[in-house]
Amino acid sequence: MSESASIVVDLVHESPVVRHGLAAMIRTSSQLVVGREAASAAEFLSGLSDRDPVVILASPPAGAEVLRRQRTEPAPALILVAAAFAAMSARSGLADGALGLLELSAEVDELICAVRSVARGQRYVMPKVASQLAQACDTEELTPRENTLLLHLCEGHSNKEIAQRMGITLGTAKAYVKAILAKLSAKSRTEAVVIATRTGVLQKAVSASERAGG
CATH class of the missing domain: 3.40.50.2300 (Response regulator)
Structure with a gap:
């Protein structure tokens, strides 16, 4: 042009x-x-x-x-x-x-x-x-526990299921979900998964899980 x-x-x-x-x-x-x-x-x-x-x-x-x-x-x-x-x-x-x-x-x-x-x-x-x-780049990285919980979100687990799988209380699971939504600027669990997938955050969580042995 x-x-x-x-x-x-x-x-x-x-x-x-x-x-x-x-x-x-x-x-x-x-x-x-x-x-x-x-x-x-x-x-x-x-x-x-x-x-x-x-x-x-x-x-x-x-x-x-x-x-x-x-x-x-x-x-x-x-x-x-x-x-x-x-x-x-x-x-x-x-x-x-x-x-x-x-x-x-x-x-x-x-x-x-x-x-x-x-x-x-x-x-x-x-x-x-x-x-x-x-x-x-320096202030919105997910913590290791948040990375683990993000993987559960991607698998469609409910807060109750996440709490059971991670060995935490339901209240703690809800707090983690809320923190993840805030960091990803997402309005819902579904949107959080979409944004995490598009921006590479999910891949980082998968890699971290693999390094930790699953």
Whole structure:
């Protein structure tokens, strides 16, 4: 893509307020053009025709679905846009294949910079989010006991079953689950397993278990 060519930006977000706000920001640049707008990944993907999207701005849920269902080479130049990113949700988005991470607090100039970067195939992570990712490398590792419990979660065991298998009280098992959800920025046990799988946390737990002899 030449530097002078207009970049078409498609918008996929559940909130019409967010979509309209992003569209207004995009229109401030003479080099960006608002393309299609959709409220969901299904709506967006059903409307794809002869024009492939150049850059997609999407909410994390919609973006993950677009990336999962649109397996093309190269992958779509997609930027996840959210009110805020926790470290684990940011890692999950990048693991899914997103090229950019941008919070809604971003200024117009930063949004334009992000769009231009991913249109060239370059990754763009908002500095604030990049800083959180760097800090999380040292502060959000699971403990050995949490790793063991994560493996039980992946096997679908209930809190009661986990307590019995680990030789701990039900209250302690619940506390461990709560700690894991917090560290993975997950809202449910199922989401915790998905995020752990996508970000490599589960593989670390498996490796730790193997080193400990199962």
